[in-house]
Amino acid sequence: MSLAFLPPALASRIRQAPHAPELTPERLEQFERRLSQPLPADFREVLVRFNGALLGNCTAGFRDALDREVRIDELLGLRAEDRRGLEYGGENIPSDVVVFAHQFGSINRFGLQLTDRQDSPRGTVWFFDSDAPTETEDLFVARECAPSFSAFLAQLTPLPDAAVDPVPVVDAPDDPWRHPEALEKVPADAPTPEKPLVLAGHGHAIESARLDVYVRTWVPDLEAREYRYQPDRATVMYSLEIHARESSGEDGVPEPHAQTIPVAAATGGRHPTLAEWGTLVVGPEGDWDAWYGNDAPSLQDNRLTVLALSGAELQVRWEASYSQYGRDFAFLFEGPVRLEGIRFDVKDVADIDGVLASAFGGRHQAWEWTRKVGERDERDRVPVTLVPARPEFP
Numbered sequence: 001m002s003l004a005f006l007p008p009a010l011a012s013r014i015r016q017a018p019h020a021p022e023l024t025p026e027r028l029e030q031f032e033r034r035l036s037q038p039l040p041a042d043f044r045e046v047l048v049r050f051n052g053a054l055l056g057n058c059t060a061g062f063r064d065a066l067d068r069e070v071r072i073d074e075l076l077g078l079r080a081e082d083r084r085g086l087e088y089g090g091e092n093i094p095s096d097v098v099v100f101a102h103q104f105g106s107i108n109r110f111g112l113q114l115t116d117r118q119d120s121p122r123g124t125v126w127f128f129d130s131d132a133p134t135e136t137e138d139l140f141v142a143r144e145c146a147p148s149f150s151a152f153l154a155q156l157t158p159l160p161d162a163a164v165d166p167v168p169v170v171d172a173p174d175d176p177w178r179h180p181e182a183l184e185k186v187p188a189d190a191p192t193p194e195k196p197l198v199l200a201g202h203g204h205a206i207e208s209a210r211l212d213v214y215v216r217t218w219v220p221d222l223e224a225r226e227y228r229y230q231p232d233r234a235t236v237m238y239s240l241e242i243h244a245r246e247s248s249g250e251d252g253v254p255e256p257h258a259q260t261i262p263v264a265a266a267t268g269g270r271h272p273t274l275a276e277w278g279t280l281v282v283g284p285e286g287d288w289d290a291w292y293g294n295d296a297p298s299l300q301d302n303r304l305t306v307l308a309l310s311g312a313e314l315q316v317r318w319e320a321s322y323s324q325y326g327r328d329f330a331f332l333f334e335g336p337v338r339l340e341g342i343r344f345d346v347k348d349v350a351d352i353d354g355v356l357a358s359a360f361g362g363r364h365q366a367w368e369w370t371r372k373v374g375e376r377d378e379r380d381r382v383p384v385t386l387v388p389a390r391p392e393f394p
Helices: 025-032 041-050 149-155 275-279 349-359
Strands: 053-063 069-075 097-102 109-113 125-129 141-146 197-199 202-204 206-216 218-221 226-229 235-244 254-260 289-293 300-310 313-324 327-346 369-373 382-388
Touching (some): 025 041, 041 053, 053 141, 125 149, 197 254, 206 349, 275 300, 349 369, 349 382
Parallel strands (some): 206 327
Antiparallel strands (some): 053 069, 109 125, 125 141, 197 202, 197 327, 206 235, 218 226, 327 382, 369 382
């Protein structure tokens, strides 16, 4: 396969990712059947050739909302186990977009538009920035960054490989790059009430753990390229955040965060009532978006098991793995998590019941919750929070 459209500087360094499976015609056909339109020819050609490609460190030619130079080092492929795999639409991405790359060191994404819109043609490449200012509660703000996949590749600037130090490297036993196994404690600590978070076998104390249920009432209008208030099309997003003790906010500090937990997918497409949370199991299947910490590795093979429910407190076991220094490590949290309740905004308090019926498919049990309605804010929105109503459930 010639891939003649690849820029020479990129063509000389692009290569297939280690252990990437060959993309069979059957696997590609199965994926494209889920799409609103076939993949654009230039992207399809690269996908068939590499099924996920390593590019080396490249700049994308612009900066993100935090004024960081946006870099990319890998194209995603179709993987049987859904690790480093293409993402199609979802809670935070428009339904006609395939995510084909992540910004290096960030949760930000690059996506390929599959359908023609009023203001952007099929094949347009978008950058989804999680740090851009927005008046909505949506995770990403999208901005156009290239008219096609080929044009996107053409604007990438490969960075030179790091110079090789001519001085012999001392084989230090605590060097994580040369001895990643030194990071792992064997046997691993067991989670305890004092140190419920265990990373690579090392126990960590935490400050807090919280579970949020957020209902989105502003829905993206792809043609108008804006969000519209549609209380009868409300959707639900579940997230879990753990704050480690004495965290500094620096890169790599353990601040585990699952921004998207596929709760409904784990329960046959329906949302659980509060009482059903007491025995809920989510994963490892499903579209998780989970991370070890700020600008830190993603968490894979996530599994969340709720061991008990008492009032607004869940006892959970969150298991996962993450890759660092070329080695996979175990992630485990077992401890209490506070259920912060259900949050959403409405334009009119009369819409509250309709929002809950739409979001939870008629399964919302009003008696399980106490409703708190806030004051109308400067954006003309009324905040609503529902918290567990009773300390114990029958």
